[in-house]
Amino acid sequence: MRIGSWTLPNPVFVAPMAGVTDRPYRKLCKMLGAGYAVSEMAASNPRLWNSVKTSRRLNHDGEIDPIAVQIAGSDPDMMAEAAIFNIDKGARIIDINMGCPVKKVCNVASGSALLRNEKQVASILRSVVDVCRQRDVPVTLKTRTGWDRESRNAVHIARLAQDIGIAAITLHGRTRCDLYQGEAEYDTIREVKQTLQIPVIANGDIDSPEKAQFVLEYTKADAIMVGRAAQGRPWIFRxxxxxxxxxxxxxxxxxxxxxxxxxxxxxxxxxxxxxxxGVRSARKHIGWYLADLPDAQSFLPQVNTISSTSEQTRAIAQWFDRHPPNEPIMAGATECASVCQPKNFITKDHEYN
Known part of the structure; x- marks a missing residue:
């Protein structure tokens, strides 16, 4: 599959997840077989660019090309400015977020809230595509099937995006109002793929090799994107x-x-x-890796009390010393770990799109 001039090694991609897909995690997923990874969502507001949080999200040192950066916002000019800023920081692909369903994003008419305003969608897409075309940088779009089930407009949005010059579109098989409830549906993704000539990437509830194959065959999508199922299970890509x-x-x-x-x-x-x-933000990853493995539920609360990286590392190494190194981990445990948030770790809400 190609995005602009970039040929990707395989059709299994990492979904951008704020608070999860930072540079270390993206590098790990690529090393373990992911063909493509998009950065965490970066704000388009210039006042936030110098913050520690945004600076980390824009750090791509040592990352394998193509470096793809996702930007979010509701103002076309500001989004174009953010695209230029990120290209200057090393971005080789710009991804536009119109899929995030969390309230703090939608309440400022950003993310999937834009699906209720197709005129604004067109203005943002044109503004970003125009400035990126001048720099020979492709633009992609990540979105949902619509605001709610009564107003699914993904097919129209996708046609609009293709006509404006979007290079590829990723579609999560839920509406904004679905959040992450119920099951993702793939009929809309299939319809979008039948409509477009640009690549379509299917996203939503892909948590196993069999599910990935089913979604690819059913939707005829060019690639699949894995999000929550990769938490604590980055080898899912290989x-x-x-x-x-x-x-x-x-x-x-x-x-x-x-x-x-x-x-x-x-x-x-x-x-x-x-x-x-580092020691605090690592807790969620440790929880995802170890959830439901033997003895882990009694061990994870201890990890949450550790305030030193060296002590955290030592505790984890000692826990693994209790298990034969050549023994396979339980398949059921890894599947559960990939989709269930463990109860015994501390973290903030994440912004999955």
């Missing part, structure tokens, strides 16, 4: 890619492989965030 290519399953990771993966992730995470923020 699992899906292998299954799509060969029709067989890879063996599940062993405890030793999981240990190395988690500790390597944490080392990069600590270096990226520093001591104070």
């Amino acid at each position: 699992e899906i890619s292998h299954y799509l290519a060969h029709g067989s399953h890879l063996s599940p990771p062993t405890y030793g492989e999981l240990r190395d993966c988690l500790l390597d992730h944490l080392e990069d995470h600590y270096q990226f965030y520093g001591e104070f923020t």
Whole structure:
């Protein structure tokens, strides 16, 4: 699959998730088989660009190209300015967020709230595409099927986007009002794919190799995007890619492989965030990795009390020492860990789009 001049190695992508898909996590997912990863949602408001939070989101040091940055906002000029700013920071693809359903985003007429204002959608798309075309940078769009089930307008939005010059569109199979309730539907994605000539990426509830194959075959989409199912299970990308290519399953990771993966992730995470923020923001990842594994439920509350990165690392290593390194982890546990938020870790709400 291609986005602009970029040829991607496989059709299994990482969904942008605020508070999750930071640089260390994107690098890990690419290393474990993801063909493409989009950054966390970055604000278009220039007043926020110098904040610590936004500066981290715009840090792409050492990241494999193409670097894709997602921007969000409701003002066309401000969105164009944000696109230029991020291109100057290293972005090779700009992704426009019109899918985030959280209140604080929709309340400022951004994210999926824009689906109720197609005129504004067109203005934003034109403004961003125009400035990016001058710099030979493709623009993609991530959106939902509509504001609610009675006003699904994804087909019309997709046609509009293609006519304006959007290079690819990612469609989550839910409306904004669905949030993450119920099951994603793929009929709208299928209809959008039948309508467009540009690549279509299917998103929503893809949590296994079999589900990925079903969604690709049913919708005829060019690629699939995995979000929540990759939390604590970044090897899902190689699992899906292998299954799509060969029709067989890879063996599940062993405890030793999981240990190395988690500790390597944490080392990069600590270096990226520093001591104070690193040890605290790592808790959600640790919770996702270990949820429902034997003994983990009694161990996770202890992790939440640790305030030192070295102590956190030591505690995790000691926990893994209780398990034979060559023993495969439980398949059911990894599946649960990928879709269920563990009860015993502390984190803020995330903005999934």
